[in-house]
Amino acid sequence: MSSKKLILLTGATGHIGFRTLLVALRTNYAVRVAIRKPEQEAKILNAPSIQPYHSSLSFTLVPDMAAPGAFTSAIKDVTYVIHVASPIPLKPDVKAQLGEGKSFREVLYDPAVKGTLEVLRAAAKQEGVKRVVITASGNILACTVGIPNCAPTDIRPCPSDEEADAVTSPGQAYKESKILAVTAALKFMREEERGFDVVIACPGYVQGAHELAGSVEELRTSTSQATVDIATGTDLGMPPLAPPLHNQIWVEDVARAHVEALESGNVKANDVLVLSGNGKHSASWEEVAKLVTEQFQKEVKDGVLKPKMDQKGFSMPFDGTGTQEKLGFEFAPASTWVKETVEQYLQLREKEAA
Numbered sequence: 001m002s003s004k005k006l007i008l009l010t011g012a013t014g015h016i017g018f019r020t021l022l023v024a025l026r027t028n029y030a031v032r033v034a035i036r037k038p039e040q041e042a043k044i045l046n047a048p049s050i051q052p053y054h055s056s057l058s059f060t061l062v063p064d065m066a067a068p069g070a071f072t073s074a075i076k077d078v079t080y081v082i083h084v085a086s087p088i089p090l091k092p093d094v095k096a097q098l099g100e101g102k103s104f105r106e107v108l109y110d111p112a113v114k115g116t117l118e119v120l121r122a123a124a125k126q127e128g129v130k131r132v133v134i135t136a137s138g139n140i141l142a143c144t145v146g147i148p149n150c151a152p153t154d155i156r157p158c159p160s161d162e163e164a165d166a167v168t169s170p171g172q173a174y175k176e177s178k179i180l181a182v183t184a185a186l187k188f189m190r191e192e193e194r195g196f197d198v199v200i201a202c203p204g205y206v207q208g209a210h211e212l213a214g215s216v217e218e219l220r221t222s223t224s225q226a227t228v229d230i231a232t233g234t235d236l237g238m239p240p241l242a243p244p245l246h247n248q249i250w251v252e253d254v255a256r257a258h259v260e261a262l263e264s265g266n267v268k269a270n271d272v273l274v275l276s277g278n279g280k281h282s283a284s285w286e287e288v289a290k291l292v293t294e295q296f297q298k299e300v301k302d303g304v305l306k307p308k309m310d311q312k313g314f315s316m317p318f319d320g321t322g323t324q325e326k327l328g329f330e331f332a333p334a335s336t337w338v339k340e341t342v343e344q345y346l347q348l349r350e351k352e353a354a
Contacts, residue, residue: 019210075129207250250332281330
């Protein structure tokens with residue numbers, strides 16, 4: 001492992017995080033995965049796609065990423081950090097905490113902000129760290145709140161504590177947690193001495209298979225729930241996005257962008273990477289339903305899939321063109337992530353029926 005540059009990765013059991021781990025290993029990095037629970041190590045190691053890379057993979061236990069000094073030992077000998085981990089309303093543990101009456105600040109805001117700052121504080125104290133890539137969201141972009149004449153990569157104003165605490169829906173609270181975390185990170189970078197820079201990744205509506213999902217229910221806890229719902233005739237409108245966005249992007253492209261951003265000469269300090277399949281690669285949910293019909297004709301004929309043709313949605317004015325040019329690759333069209341997502345759904349459905 002010593003001959004490979006070492007990445008510290010958080011959030012590796014999640015949808016974006018696991019695919020980012022796989023892409024990083026395929027790209028010949030060594031990866032140290034920060035996990036919150038010991039059993040997550042076996043879950044990752046047992047994944048079929050990870051089998052060729054065990055020698056380049058290690059783990060560090062960080063039970064509470066928001067705790068002071070959480071990453072002090074995890075950061076040792078690291079060259080790059082990819083910080084994906086953040087509370088998401090779709091996850092069962094987050095739903096449970098909110099159901100117990102805990103506030104959005106306790107469950108979403110503070111963990112997102114404090115976890116991000118702990119990563120940066122650790123990196124600032126570790127000589128040799130060159131870059132930290134932070135996974136944010138397309139929801140932090142100025143275009144999402146209608147700011148006139150904004151550039152595609154402009155970040156919207158951060159809410160005040162009063163505004164954030166007045167939020168009533170988990171979906172909106174998730175969006176607020178992302179802008180609060182990014183604002184805190186950029187403030188840290190302006191005010192603290194450090195030898196590294198930061199890049200902000202802003203994914204749209206991420207679709208595609210999640211290898212660690214062992215059941216249909218688990219697959220539905222990722223944002224790929226949307227594609228599964230369209231394929232099975234279910235009306236969308238689930239948290240955190242209602243009505244559903246059209247600004248989808250393949251999870252492989254999101255992962256690749258995170259990894260490419262580590263050493264690309266075109267990616268500079270404080271760059272904001274807009275990761276959304278806009279323009280010719282954007283797809284309405286009606287188009288997604290048509291793709292399901294075309295790609296899975298037998299399953300549709302047999303009634304296993306019932307594509308929903310009349311699902312309405314809307315498209316944010318995300319523009320990922322500059323990011324594609326910067327990174328040197330085009331984001332995949334909808335046909336790619338529709339096929340991958342629905343194939344996994346069918347495999348999991350068959351497994352559960354056996």
